[in-house]
Amino acid sequence: MNKDVTEVPEGKISLLDAVPVRCSHITTEWDGDCVVISYPRFKRKWMRRLLLPKGMSPDIHVHLEEHGSAVWNLIDGQRTVREIVSLLAEHFHPDEDYASRVTTYMMQLQRDNFVKLKIEA
16 A cells, blocks of 8 residues: 555654655656646636736746756656665765765655655555
């Protein structure tokens, strides 16, 4: 049974064992070597129609840099954060604090509602 990380079951949970899953309202595009993720400015269509100024995009676009793009590309709903860290470790030549940097980035993606973090119960 899958649960959100925010629903903490008994015992300690390592974020490295969580599986990030992209949220369904996020779209992904490529701009050269980097990812651009987009999400709607307003949840409801009537809000877009009434509140969106003319000429403004109905979506907010977030341009990820090289490292963020590499992490985003590996988020497939199957890999754990630990697996993502190990896949990126060789390419980015991480220091000893690399796993902590990636987990901090994952937590930011979750706070921004770009991903949900699931754990196996």
